Amino acid sequence: MDIMNTILFLTLYTVFLAALSHAVNETVEGNNEIFRNKHPSLHNCPSFELGPDEYILYPNGTIYVESYNKTYNESFYFLKDNTVTICVPDNPYPNTDYENENEKELENEYEYANNLKYLSQIGLSISMVCLVLHLLVFVLVPALRNLPGYNLASLCFSLFICYLFSIFTDSENLSKNRNMCIATAVLIQYFFMASFLWMSVIAFDVYRALLQATGNLRVSNMQFTLKKYGFYCIFSWGISLVFTSAALIADNANGIDELYKPQFERNCWFRYKESLLVFFAGPIFVMIISNLIIFFLSVYTIFSNRMKSDESSNKMLLKKQALLYFRLAVIMG
Numbered sequence: 001m002d003i004m005n006t007i008l009f010l011t012l013y014t015v016f017l018a019a020l021s022h023a024v025n026e027t028v029e030g031n032n033e034i035f036r037n038k039h040p041s042l043h044n045c046p047s048f049e050l051g052p053d054e055y056i057l058y059p060n061g062t063i064y065v066e067s068y069n070k071t072y073n074e075s076f077y078f079l080k081d082n083t084v085t086i087c088v089p090d091n092p093y094p095n096t097d098y099e100n101e102n103e104k105e106l107e108n109e110y111e112y113a114n115n116l117k118y119l120s121q122i123g124l125s126i127s128m129v130c131l132v133l134h135l136l137v138f139v140l141v142p143a144l145r146n147l148p149g150y151n152l153a154s155l156c157f158s159l160f161i162c163y164l165f166s167i168f169t170d171s172e173n174l175s176k177n178r179n180m181c182i183a184t185a186v187l188i189q190y191f192f193m194a195s196f197l198w199m200s201v202i203a204f205d206v207y208r209a210l211l212q213a214t215g216n217l218r219v220s221n222m223q224f225t226l227k228k229y230g231f232y233c234i235f236s237w238g239i240s241l242v243f244t245s246a247a248l249i250a251d252n253a254n255g256i257d258e259l260y261k262p263q264f265e266r267n268c269w270f271r272y273k274e275s276l277l278v279f280f281a282g283p284i285f286v287m288i289i290s291n292l293i294i295f296f297l298s299v300y301t302i303f304s305n306r307m308k309s310d311e312s313s314n315k316m317l318l319k320k321q322a323l324l325y326f327r328l329a330v331i332m333g
Contacts (some may be wrong), residue, residue, distance in 0.1 A: 050084040124163045131160040155198035162191040185264035190244045196287040197236040203294040214305045247279040
């Protein structure tokens, strides 16, 4: 039975990854039209937009940017709704000594960013090792393969994949490969959202167990059941897939404001804060609020049950309760 549960656990992951891969491939094929006849440097270069009063468009298709004293042909810029997008020039201030005056400051900023990148990679690597160890223990110890164990293993798996691809985003080769850039951004969004959803599942499962223990005066059944775990999988993997697919569709749909298009191909993540808020930060904020609500409901359930006891005035008991609430907060994310 344990072997069958493990096989089912891995099969569900495979199905969702296959569906996500199909969605990414469709996005990549659609976005190829955007970069047709454009120079490869436009794919991943740092870029910015120019309004109609900041450039001159000539009949032959070239544009002249007076502030930079530069001319661009059609393969080196995007034009949409009278807004031009170009790469940041190597020297954006050709007529001043701005670059020389700020060279030391720029070097310090680059060194700080580089050190922060390495520190993040070290932290992510340590976390990934711990997550792998937990998954190994989960697979090797049958006693852990109950419903809470499967929920926690699903959370660890989501975090591991998310951290793995987050490390890849710092690679220079990734930014040069447009298809891999899009796929990495999509996978990070998907598994990051899935992680928060699994935290919500764990929080709900703990609250449900508390209600059964205090309300019905019986211990909740923690054994693995396919029906409950299947529902949790549909909730976590399914909602993540909905938001990821919505982001991919918005990225290729016509008539949508550019601010709300993820444009994953530009920097391997959301380009504008508006799209980040709609497809990523906003939903995660809602999940965090829901987890807080469930946490306070759980604390109230425990506290109200303890108040019925004559030992509620005991200081040692109050300290134990405070520690219990802290552990509950950690478990619920």
